[in-house]
Amino acid sequence: MKRLAVPFLVILALVLTACGSSSSPSATSAPAATKAPAATAAAGSAAAQSGSATAPAASAASGSGAPVALTGQPIPIGLAIATTSNVALLGEEEKNGGLLAEKFFNDRGGVNGRPIKVVLQDTGGDEQGAINAYQSLISKDKVVGIVGPTLSQQAFAADPTADKAKVPVIGPSNTAKGIAQIGPFVTRVSAPVAIVAPNAVKQALKLDPNIKKVAVFFAQNDAFSVSETDTFQSTAKDMKLDVTTVQKFQTTDTDFQTQVTNALATKPDLAIVSGLAADGGNLVKQLRELGFKGIIIGGNGLNTANIFPVCKAQCDGILVAQAYSPALKSDINTAFKQVYTDQFKKDPPQFAAQTFTGIQVFVDALKSLDNKSKIANMSIDDLRVALNTEVHAGKYATPLGDISFDQDHDLIQKDFYVAQIKMNPDGVTGTFVFLS
Ligand code: 1QQ
Secondary structure, eight states: OHHHHHHHHHHHHHHHHHHTOOOOHHHHHSOOSOOOGGGHHHHHHHHHTTTSSOOOOSTTTTOTTSBSOOTTSOEEEEEEEOOSSTTHHHHHHHHHHHHHHHHHHHHTTTBTTBOEEEEEEEOTTSHHHHHHHHHIIIIISOOSOEEOOSOHHHHHHHHHHHHHTTOOEEESSOOSTTSGGGOTTEEESSOOHHHHTHHHHHHHHHHOTTOOEEEEEEETTOHHHHHHHHHHHHHHHHTTOEEEEEEEEOTTOOOOHHHHHHHHTTOOSEEEEESOHHHHHHHHHHHHHTTOOSEEEEOGGGOSGGGHHHHGGGGTTOEEEESOOTTOOSHHHHHHHHHHHHHHSSOOOHHHHHHHHHHHHHHHHHHHHHHHSOGGGSBHHHHHHHHHHHHHHOEEEETTEEEEEOTTSOEEEOOOEEEEEEEOTTSSOEEEEEOO
16 A cells, blocks of 8 residues: 555646645635734744645545545545634644644555545634635535644534534544534544643642642633633632632733733732633733743643744743643554654644544544445445544544543543643743653
């Protein structure tokens, strides 16, 4: 297979290049939901890399009732994530993990000898962009399933579209409460914040057992941030900490002087920030600039090295709970880590690992489905429905550890960690150092 797949993909790439058909309509038309000047450069560089991998799958153009594809043609799997707007600070790592999965699994024989094609569709940072991307993947590319979108805020808007069309969705980074409840075709490989986030508070208390007073900040226009702050606030109360203030902001905000000043007046020992990368990074920066010396916990929206250009040296010390550790010992994680570090010269971050895992779950489920009844003989509609059932029923050995899905088709995952950002003396580069 290895020998067959590579020339085939090369030919496919040449044909697509010659046809000039690699553009992504929703990429350009989706309005950006978030804008923050401090992150523009970083978001811009992420955007500049996008668009190269969108290739309409030649296989399934024959209408929804026809067999999904001719033998030997790649199986299209959608990847609907943000590669433009400030949300690309998070989506860029998902793109890396998702596209790497295509080659990784094709090098290992694809789906019982048939290659997959990961069809990347940019969602931009807002809800409508995600809906557009889904519609294009479902109707034009005829994907068997979708890994996406980047934000829970987008999932609540776009996943119902896939659910109605009976197209299975696996959320790579949708951690808010209620994602699996969107509908029977929606699941995720991103553990909910309710399970992941409390680990960061426990770690903060280990580092400083004298913490008593907590200032909490959250982005009120973002579903994940609202869900995460709920978890952080109840964890703090469960641990007998005093939440002295709850400060709200918007993911589009760049100036947090008012919130920070209000919070500092309550003399907190710990600050907890639930927002996205650009706003969250700027808020951390301003907390330090205005004199906050205590520990800062960043939520999942700050879980990327792409915040380094935003908060720079002031990112140092931020604690972030993790649903992935590059140090996990397993065959699949060792192999994944190897190919990732070969390509990107650093350990895989959580969002890359989760997106890789989303593609893997589809590949593994397609294989086991094909072993039971040949998928080449199925209509695309039947295949999507059967694949959804297969996804929810399976057990998977992934870079995130062993995972499966519960009776509500939500994720079951065992291992969680906490990392701390360590900035280098240059104030620009840094790493996530795993503490537990
Ligand atoms: C969500 C998240 C984001 C911070 C992931 C990028 O966890 O929206 O659910």
